[in-house]
Amino acid sequence: FFPGIFIISGLNYMLSPGVTINRDPVRGRHVACTQPLAMGKIIIMEKPFAHSLDAKFTTNMCQTCLCSTDSIIPCTSCNLVAYCCSACQEADRSNHGKECQSIRQVRPHNPTQTLRLMLRVLRRMDMEVQKGDPAVGVAFGELVSHMDQIDVGTKEKYAQMAKLVRDCKLRGEDVAAFDDLKGIISMFCTFEANNFNILNEDMQVVGAGVYLMCTALNHSCTPNAVVTFHGPMLQVRAAKNIHPGEEVTISYIDLAASTDARQQELLPRYFFECRCRLCQRGTDGRQRDMEMGLLLDVVNPMLKEVQMQLDDLRRCILGGHTLRKAEDYSAARVKYAEALGLQKGKLGPHHIFTFETFEGLVQCCIELEDFGEALRHCATSLPLYEWMYSVAGAHPLVGLQYYTHAKLAWLAGEEGSAWASKQRALQILLHTHGPEHALVQGLRAFGPQEGRSPD
Numbered sequence: 346f347f348p349g350i351f352i353i354s355g356l357n358y359m360l361s362p363g364v365t366i367n368r369d370p371v372r373g374r375h376v377a378c379t380q381p382l383a384m385g386k387i388i389i390m391e392k393p394f395a396h397s398l399d400a401k402f403t404t405n406m407c408q409t410c411l412c413s414t415d416s417i418i419p420c421t422s423c424n425l426v427a428y429c430c431s432a433c434q435e436a437d438r439s440n441h442g443k444e445c446q447s448i449r450q451v452r453p454h455n456p457t458q459t460l461r462l463m464l465r466v467l468r469r470m471d472m473e474v475q476k477g478d479p480a481v482g483v484a485f486g487e488l489v490s491h492m493d494q495i496d497v498g499t500k501e502k503y504a505q506m507a508k509l510v511r512d513c514k515l516r517g518e519d520v521a522a523f524d525d526l527k528g529i530i531s532m533f534c535t536f537e538a539n540n541f542n543i544l545n546e547d548m549q550v551v552g553a554g555v556y557l558m559c560t561a562l563n564h565s566c567t568p569n570a571v572v573t574f575h576g577p578m579l580q581v582r583a584a585k586n587i588h589p590g591e592e593v594t595i596s597y598i599d600l601a602a603s604t605d606a607r608q609q610e611l612l613p614r615y616f617f618e619c620r621c622r623l624c625q626r627g628t629d630g631r632q633r634d635m636e637m638g639l640l641l642d643v644v645n646p647m648l649k650e651v652q653m654q655l656d657d658l659r660r661c662i663l664g665g666h667t668l669r670k671a672e673d674y675s676a677a678r679v680k681y682a683e684a685l686g687l688q689k690g691k692l693g694p695h696h697i698f699t700f701e702t703f704e705g706l707v708q709c710c711i712e713l714e715d716f717g718e719a720l721r722h723c724a725t726s727l728p729l730y731e732w733m734y735s736v737a738g739a740h741p742l743v744g745l746q747y748y749t750h751a752k753l754a755w756l757a758g759e760e761g762s763a764w765a766s767k768q769r770a771l772q773i774l775l776h777t778h779g780p781e782h783a784l785v786q787g788l789r790a791f792g793p794q795e796g797r798s799p800d
């Protein structure tokens with residue numbers, strides 16, 4: 346299944362043959378390849394050094410394998426973690442034992458997800474040191490904290506959190522790192538720039554993890570690789586055909602954004618200015634930015650008036666986003682519908698506002714179980730998704746949108762278009778997630794099957 350596996354104890358990762366982690370003055374630590382990697386091929390697999398679940402999921406998702414089941418077994422001592430079976434509980438015992446005592450020690454406070462992750466990291470590091478394994482220490486040494494670039498307010502917040510971490514140290518526990526407040530603050534800074542959000546099948550963030558090897562993957566707005574999760578296991582696959590000598594890159598951010606917006610998201614968190622092909626604003630970068638902001642409005646030649654309309658539209662969409670986040674889907678839908686009216690006939694087909702409006706409308710209509718309208722909007726959104734993420738090769742969000750469309754079309758009895766969207770979703774998700782992933786297996790089993798005559 347996966348030739349060329351090697352695992353370094355304590356790190357738990359595998360590189361595909363021909364893939365190496367290198368360092369040079371220009372790119373720093375980075376992932377390179379010496380053999381061609383076909384689209385869909387696994388490049389790296391890595392188990393987290395430590396991970397913790399978002400508070401929303403701690404009681405309904407297994408801490409170890411991240412599955413959701415109705416028969417979840419909570420830890421009866423703390424009720425703050427849960428497991429799907431006794432094997433998963435046993436597998437986490439070395440991590441949760443002391444964590445559980447810490448949680449009870451600081452009651453009535455509940456340690457946040459980031460705090461729990463820090464506890465797990467400090468204790469696991471200590472365990473590896475006890476074992477005499479230098480690999481983990483070396484790997485942590487490679488991570489950049491950007492400590493000197495982080496603003497005073499954020500550092501102050503981390504200092505408060507560091508004190509809470511110290512409070513979690515158990516009586517008689519001999520882990521010096523708990524008392525090194527400066528070290529903990531620096532580690533929080535490292536978390537911010539290096540940790541991966543763990544996503545479920547719907548690309549929803551369920552937790553965060555420390556993946557020491559995958560931090561070597563650099564960012565590009567035209568990445569050639571994609572990250573997905575199999576439980577807590579991180580998998581990197583080729584999203585395009587990668588040629589020998591090319592650097593393997595992923596995107597740290599959502600690529601449905603203009604160059605300015607992408608730069609504004611990258612800089613404060615990762616402290617670098619992206620110099621990818623799109624960000625250097627060559628012909629295709631400029632073309633993409635222009636299309637994302639293309640105005641078709643000819644009724645109002647006065648630029649100021651156009652600008653005012655755009656401001657109204659932006660406010661309307663942002664209002665929709667805010668309401669959606671607060672799970673007020675019917676009010677959000679009204680805002681998005683209003684935005685749709687405002688932009689009618691005025692924006693180019695790939696305008697970022699149009700993309701955001703449809704993205705919002707589809708989700709709101711599904712939440713409100715208005716599947717007919719969801720289907721209509723979803724169908725309109727498909728070419729937008731294809732265009733928006735084409736810079737990234739095979740992209741999970743495009744695959745998922747086709748999957749959603751297939752489900753909605755199937756529900757509406759439109760067997761032919763359900764079949765077509767299922768095939769396109771499969772084509773994409775096989776590359777991004779691979780055939781073993783539960784998402785792909787669910788998609789295969791769903792709705793229209795081969796051998797059935799499409800209408």
Ligand SMILES: [Zn+2]
Pocket residue numbers: 407408409410411412428429430433
């Ligand atoms: Zn489990």
Ligand SMILES: [Zn+2]
Pocket residue numbers: 420421422423424425426441444445
């Ligand atoms: Zn517990």
Ligand SMILES: [Zn+2]
Pocket residue numbers: 565566567607619620621622623624
């Ligand atoms: Zn870029």
